[in-house]
Structure formats: structure tokens, C-alpha cells
Amino acid sequence: MSLKIGILPGDDIGLEVVPECIKVMKIAAARERLEIDWRLLPIGKKGHEEHGHTLPAVTEQNLRELDGWVMGPIGHAAYPRGDATWVMPPVRKKFDLFAAVRPALSHAAIASIHKNVDIVFLRELTEGMLYSETVVAGLPEFRPNDDITVAMRVITRKGSSRVAREAFEIARTRARKRVTAAHKEPVYRLACGMFAEECRKVARDYPDVTFEEMMIDSIAMKLVTAPQQFDVVVTTNQFGDILTDIGAGLVGGLGLAPGLCVGEDQAMAQATHGSAPDIAGRNIANPYAMIMSGQMLLAWLGRKRKEPKAIAAAGRIQAGVNQVIATRRHLTRDLGGKASTSEMGDAIAAAVQG
């Protein structure tokens, strides 16, 4: 079996960290004899230069045929405003990528607020209060007069159920096998209530996974005081937006925050950080988050497609990254080292090669 994986370099530091990620994924795949059919596709500024749009039709068409793809950060903050061809490429929406999977993993060799943190957050991505994603016309917020603004929050059974199922599937692959659903049902009885009900229903299908519920304010505090107690945390869109940043802060910041956006059948590796124009073009960005996002893509595809070679390749990348971090010789500046982006990528590639 061979996997079809797209490469979308993105903008700014994406052009530096995505190649490191692909280099490492290629070596891990070769070591496991996993065949990957790679497709380089334009997106962002390059997409606009070549095809007049930040999400060119040719890219969109190709993505439909792929198992998954690696997408670098997009430099949307610098895009001209009011021009429909210069937009943040609506990839998540077009491909119905409904959950963001964001691990917060501490490393003994890297300074962090807490040690022994190993949490995977699942954030619902298609509903909630983000207006661009909850309506096809109009906005779910409006201002009837100058002193009042009304905003709506959309929660559906389907959206809640599928993100919960993904959380339980991930929990099953982990040692502690524990899912915490974060919400505030006693206050948001219908909205959080529906999310909680769906989580409880899904939990019944996973008797091997421990399920608990926690109020969003309570978990916010416990994540700061005792994050070691959490394994997999699932929550709705806006709560997840905040909790995942707490997670990144707990373990050392944005350079260490990988991510995977998952749909029913496809997934996209995308680091949590933005395109960081302030450090772009200098070969100093930390490639960890992008490389580990690629690692997550292989692990997810391995599970979904029942391809043990992809799972083994992901395991190799995790081990290689752990090794490079533990020895501390090839770390980028944000981690207190002196290595360039490509030196850290090369060191990880060498560790994965073994």
C-alpha cells in the first residue's frame, strides 16, 4: 500500500520548516519501506503568484485525491485586504477537517513550567462562535444598536459526536486511556449540554477508556497547577482555542506545539504557530512543531488505513526527535541552543536514520 501525501509549503518560515519536516518523514518512511507518493502543491503567496489565488483550483483538486498533506503556516496577516483572491486558504472548511489534535508534551531537557506533561487536546473546529465557519451567508453576530452586540454559538450533535469519537480513538492508543470532556453544562445547559450528552454516548462504545467530565474553569486552573493528571482532553471550538494555547505555554511555547487537523478520511499536518514573518528567511525557526505535525499525520494515517509501517515510521520520528532534544546539541535559539533550522532538521533526520 502506498500513501499519497501533499506538500504545501505555505509562507514565510513555512518555506524553511516544511522542507525539514518532509526530509524527516521521507527518511522514516524509507526506513520502514513505506511507500509515499509525494505531491508538491502551491498555496499562499506562491499560489497567488502562479495561479492568481492563495488556494489555486489545481491545489484544491489535487488535495481531494490525497490521504493527507503537510501544510506550512500561511502569511495571511500581510495579505492585501478586500481582495477575494488573497484570503487565508479555506482548507479546513472545504475539506471538513473537524478536529484539531494538539499535543502538549514536556521534555526533561527543555525548560518548561511543568515536567511530565503529556496531554493531547482535541478542539472541535467547524462550529462554535467562529462566524466564518458556522454560517454560509450573513454573520452569527450582529449589533441591533450601538450599545448591544449579540453573538451566537452553534453546537451540533454531529460536530460534538465526531470530535468525541476521535478523542476516544486517540486515547485507545495511549497508555493511560483517559478522556476528559471540558465544558460548562450547568450554565450553558443546551449548548454545552448537547456536547456533554454526545461525549457520554460515545464513551459507552469505549469501555476500555476512562471517561470524566470537568468544568471549563476548573480544568483551566488544574492545567496550570497539576497538568500531569490529564491524558486526552476534548472540548468545543472556543474553549479549545484557549486550552490548547495553555498547553503550548505549559511545555515551552509555540515552537514546540505541533498539530493535526483531521476529517473523516483525510488529515492535514499543521503546526500551531503562524508564519512568523519577524524571523523568516534567516534559517532560525524551530522545525520541531512542523516535524512533529508530520509525525502525527503518519501515526493517524497508519491507524486509519491500518498500515503498521506508517505507525512504525511515526514511532521512529518521535524517537529521533526525543534523542535530539535530550542531547541538546542541535537545538534552535528559542530552545536555548545555537543550531539553525536546517541543522536541527539534519540532526533529527540523522537520528531517525539511526
Ligand code: ATP
Ligand atoms: P498567526 O496569527 O499567523 O497565527 P501568531 O500571531 O500566532 O500568527 P506567529 O507567527 O506564530 O504569531 O509568531 C508568534 C511569535 O512566535 C513570533 O515572535 C515568532 O517569531 C515566534 N515563533 C513562531 N513560530 C516559531 C518557530 N517555529 N520557531 C521560533 N519562533 C517562532
